[in-house]
Amino acid sequence: MNTVRLCFLASAAIWCASTASTTSPGVLSLIVSDLPGYHLPLYRRGGRHSVHQPFNITNIYAQREHAEGRYARVSTEADGNTIERHWRNGKDGVDEYLLSGAGAVGTWYTTIQVGKPPQTLEVDIDMLNPDFYSIMTTSGRGSKYNTFGNEGHAPSNNYVHPICRTPTDVFHLRSSASSPIRLTVPVCQPGKYSSHTLASSGTILGLAPPSSSRPLSRLSKTKTLLEQLQDENLIDHNIVSIALFDSTTGVLSLGGTIAALVEEVRIRAEKELTYLDRLDILEERAKMEAEIAGYMFFAMPPGSTHKDHFKWFDTSNMVAGWHQALVTGIWVNGVKVLKNQPVLFDINCPFIIAPADAAQTFYEATPGSRLLSSLVGDAEQQKQAQGFQVVPCLNEVKIEFELAGWRFPFGRGEAREDALFGPVGGRFSLGQVHIESGTNSSDEAVETGYCVGIVIGSTMGIRQDWSQSAMRNVWVLGEPFFRDTGVVFDMGDKKGKGGRIGVRVF
Ligand SMILES: *[C@@H]1O[C@H](CO)[C@@H](O)[C@H](O)[C@H]1NC(C)=O
Numbered sequence: 033m034n035t036v037r038l039c040f041l042a043s044a045a046i047w048c049a050s051t052a053s054t055t056s057p058g059v060l061s062l063i064v065s066d067l068p069g070y071h072l073p074l075y076r077r078g079g080r081h082s083v084h085q086p087f088n089i090t091n092i093y094a095q096r097e098h099a100e101g102r103y104a105r106v107s108t109e110a111d112g113n114t115i116e117r118h119w120r121n122g123k124d125g126v127d128e129y130l131l132s133g134a135g136a137v138g139t140w141y142t143t144i145q146v147g148k149p150p151q152t153l154e155v156d157i158d159m160l161n162p163d164f165y166s167i168m169t170t171s172g173r174g175s176k177y178n179t180f181g182n183e184g185h186a187p188s189n190n191y192v193h194p195i196c197r198t199p200t201d202v203f204h205l206r207s208s209a210s211s212p213i214r215l216t217v218p219v220c221q222p223g224k225y226s227s228h229t230l231a232s233s234g235t236i237l238g239l240a241p242p243s244s245s246r247p248l249s250r251l252s253k254t255k256t257l258l259e260q261l262q263d264e265n266l267i268d269h270n271i272v273s274i275a276l277f278d279s280t281t282g283v284l285s286l287g288g289t290i291a292a293l294v295e296e297v298r299i300r301a302e303k304e305l306t307y308l309d310r311l312d313i314l315e316e317r318a319k320m321e322a323e324i325a326g327y328m329f330f331a332m333p334p335g336s337t338h339k340d341h342f343k344w345f346d347t348s349n350m351v352a353g354w355h356q357a358l359v360t361g362i363w364v365n366g367v368k369v370l371k372n373q374p375v376l377f378d379i380n381c382p383f384i385i386a387p388a389d390a391a392q393t394f395y396e397a398t399p400g401s402r403l404l405s406s407l408v409g410d411a412e413q414q415k416q417a418q419g420f421q422v423v424p425c426l427n428e429v430k431i432e433f434e435l436a437g438w439r440f441p442f443g444r445g446e447a448r449e450d451a452l453f454g455p456v457g458g459r460f461s462l463g464q465v466h467i468e469s470g471t472n473s474s475d476e477a478v479e480t481g482y483c484v485g486i487v488i489g490s491t492m493g494i495r496q497d498w499s500q501s502a503m504r505n506v507w508v509l510g511e512p513f514f515r516d517t518g519v520v521f522d523m524g525d526k527k528g529k530g531g532r533i534g535v536r537v538f
C-alpha cells in the first residue's frame with residue numbers, strides 16, 4: 033500500500049491522489065486490481081472550475097447558460113404510470129446533441145486503452161444519455177479513434193443510426209498488459225457536406241440509466257458499455273460509481289466501487305500520523321497494521337458489498353431517464369430549511385443549481401446573504417446576476433443533504449489544493465465580488481467582503497425552453513456534491529427496473 037502513493041489529508045478529511053497515480057492509469061489499475069469491477073481514471077477537462085480569481089459574472093453567467101441548456105434538449109411524456117424523458121429533435125430534425133458533445137471544457141473524461149497496438153482514447157462521460165459511441169469527424173479537433181493500421185478494429189456495415197455503424201475493437205480496461213476484451217463501440221461519422229464535420233472527434237460514455245423503452249438512446253439495438261460487460265460475465269453488478277479525489281481527478285468504476293480502498297487509505301493515513309515517530313520500529317508497525325486490519329474488519333466486514341457500503345436513495349416515482357432522486361431534507365447550519373426536494377445528479381454541471389424559490393428559502397436561512405444584483409452596476413450585469421446570491425466571504429455555510437435519515441455534508445473542510453488555487457471564500461464560493469470604484473473607469477476594481485454562493489438559483493423554471501423538460505422543481509447536484517461523496521448508480525435489472533442511487537461520505 034505504501035507504493036500506492038495515494039495521499040490523505042486527515043485534517044481536511046479529504047484525500048487526494050498524488051500526480052504519480054493520476055497521470056498514469058497503470059498505477060491506478062494496479063492498486064485497484066483486487067477490487068471487483070473496472071476502475072478508470074477521471075479527469076476534468078480544462079483544469080479546476082473555480083480558481084483564485086475575482087468572481088467574473090460574464091464568465092459564470094455563460095457557464096450557467098451552458099449547464100442549464102443541456103437540460104433543455106428533452107421533453108417528457110407519460111408512459112403508463114411513469115413519466116419519461118426523451119430527446120427533442122433539433123432544428124431540421126437533426127440530432128445535434130449526438131455529435132456536438134465531445135471535448136467540451138469542464139467535462140469529466142476517462143482514458144481507455146483500445147486497439148492493437150493499444151491507443152489511448154479519451155472518453156467523455158455523459159450522465160444524460162445511455163449510449164457509448166465514438167464520433168469521427170474530419171475537423172482534426174478533439175481526440176480521434178484511430179482505425180487505420182489498428183489490427184484490433186473489426187469494421188461493420190451494420191447501421192444503428194443513419195450515420196453510425198457498429199465496429200468492434202479490443203479494449204484493455206485494466207492495463208495494456210491484461211487480456212483484452214472485444215467490445216462494440218458504435219462509430220458515428222457525419223456526412224461529408226454536413227456542418228457537423230467541423231465538430232470535434234471524441235468518444236462518449238453515456239451513464240444515464242437504461243430502460244426497456246430506451247427513450248434517451250439515439251442508437252437502436254445497441255448495448256451500453258455496462259450491458260456488454262455484463263453479457264460477457266465480466267462484472268457481477270450493474271453499477272457505475274464515481275469517486276473524486278480533488279477538483280480535477282477521480283476514479284470511474286464500472287461494476288464495482290473503490291469504497292473499500294478509500295476507507296483503507298483514510299484509516300491508514302490516520303494511523304500513520306499516530307505512529308509517525310515509531311514507524312521504523314518493527315513491532316510498532318505490526319501493531320499499526322493489526323489496528324488497521326481490525327478497523328477494516330468492522331468497517332467493511334468480509335463478504336460485505338457495495339450494497340452495505342452505501343446509503344440508498346429511492347429513485348422510484350421520479351421522472352425517468354436521468355439519475356434523479358428525492359432528498360428528504362436540506363439543512364443549512366444545522367436547521368432543516370427544505371423538505372422533499374427532487375435532485376438530479378450530473379457531474380458535468382459545475383454548480384449546485386436550485387429551483388428559484390428553493391434558492392430563495394435557502395439563502396434566507398444563510399446569515400448575511402444578499403442578492404448579487406445589489407452589488408453590481410450596469411443593467412446588463414443586473415440581468416446576468418439573476419439567481420446568484422452572495423454571502424460574506426468569512427462566513428462558513430454548513431450545508432447537508434438528508435437521505436434515509438442521514439445527513440450528508442457538503443463543502444466540508446478545504447483541501448490544501450483548494451486553499452492555494454481556489455477562490456476566496458472556500459468551497460462554498462464561486463469567487464469574491466470585486467466592483468469598480470466610483471465613476472472613474474481607470475480606477476482598479478476593489479474587493480467587497482462578499483463571495484458568490486455555489487448554490488445558484490435556476491432560471492429553468494421561468495424560461496420557455498425548459499417548459500417541457502420537467503426541470504422546474506429539480507435541484508442539480510453537480511461536481512461540488514461529488515467532491516464530498518462517493519456516488520453509486522445502480523442501474524437495476526436488464527429492463528432498468530429497481531434502479532437506485534447510493535451515497536457514501538468519502
Ligand atoms: C471575464 O470573463 C470573460 C469571458 O471569459 C472575459 O472575456 C473577461 O475578460 C473577464 N473579465 C475579467 C475582468 O477578468
Ligand SMILES: *[C@@H]1O[C@H](CO)[C@@H](O)[C@H](O)[C@H]1NC(C)=O
Nearest residue numbers: 469470471472473474475476
Ligand atoms: C480619475 O483618475 C485619474 C487618474 O488616476 C485622475 O486624474 C482623475 O482626477 C480621476 N477622476 C475622478 C472623477 O476621480
